[in-house]
Amino acid sequence: MKINDLPIEFKQALPVIDKINEHGYEAYFVGGSVRDMILNHAIHDVDIATSAFPEEIKEIFPRTIDVGIDHGTVLVLHEEDQYEITTFRTESTYQDYRRPDKVTFVRSLEEDLKRRDFTMNALAMTREGNIIDLFDGIESIHAKEIKAVGNPDERFSEDALRMMRALRFASQLSFDIEEKTEEAISKNHQLLTKIAIERIYIEWVKLLMGAERKRGIIPFVETNCFACCPGFSHKKDLLVKFANQNPEMLLTTEELAWSCLLIAIEEKHAKTLLGKWKASKRLSNLVEKVIDCYNERLTSQWSAKEMYQAGIEVISLVEQVRDFFDLENNEDELIKAYNQLPIKSMADLKVSGRDILAYMDKKPGPWLGDVLKQTEKHVVEGQWKNDKEVLLEKIKEMVG
């Protein structure tokens, strides 16, 4: 690759590499960005590996943040961008970023690349655009294979999360997992139980949202990794069924992905399962709402009141879930109908509790809450016009 042909993300980082070089250290582009460049995919984070120790990097650059100095990573702020700069190291410290074991910094790129997870990720690139490919990573990329560097058992014992990474890359990149690597995942799958669920969660969601999730889910099941994930151990056949359900449809958001998955695996307690995965409260509540509304919608159309209660986000998700299960999707029509609802929330009502009290000349009490609820219902259902005077009249009639 000629330097002028390098993607802009790399070109912008060249002054950072040059500065490290000027101080007498080696520095290379490494990891996912080099892989993604070869794949012609969009480049996210440009990571740099260097022979300089973290303290040395901090002396070179005026603006740095210690993001993981114990495992050798310093974030360097350069103009508008930021770069993770990691010292060459041997032993994997990925076990737990917050409590790294032993870190052995080395001064050789080769040693560093050797302990990386997959051949496609063990590539480095010089500032001139020359790719250093010591483990036939380019060949793997062209063959669309995910292959552990060296001995797969060793790579997975260093960091068991790499097994989930393999499955996630299979889905994201539409690659296959190389035979020996997949065998090692089967053999070592139990090691996943030692990994923090938060880390597994990130990979699992990326897998679900990948371009070809079936390619990740099938080996996830076949290697028994599924049995080490919360709530899945009795769902083997249903997970396979899920993998085969509408494989062409991309699950574009996390909430859509979880909703489709949990319905497919017939999960009755979505919140409990998501709790075990340590999902956010927001996500758990949303997914549960989507599943409930989806089930309602199996036997009846949305009523105005249901749309009002669900809100636009849930309506849209439910319709996308219906799409996933090959049911009629009325998203466009429903969004139109939703937008025509007389009110979207209580705040849109043209009368307030205070207005009612003044008009009725009554003392406040629980009756007022009931009246407001009734008013809300009548307005949503179009029986009462959302007009202050009309509403006060209607309320007076109702309360008597």
Ligand SMILES: Nc1ccn([C@@H]2O[C@H](COP(=O)(O)OP(=O)(O)OP(=O)(O)O)[C@@H](O)[C@H]2O)c(=O)n1
């Ligand atoms: N458990 C891990 C995690 C990461 N890596 C190495 O660190 C690089 C950067 O990791 P990360 O940013 O997590 O993933 P990417 O491969 O860059 O993938 P993406 O950013 O697309 O998720 C990887 O390419 C790989 O060489 C590794 O060997 N083992």
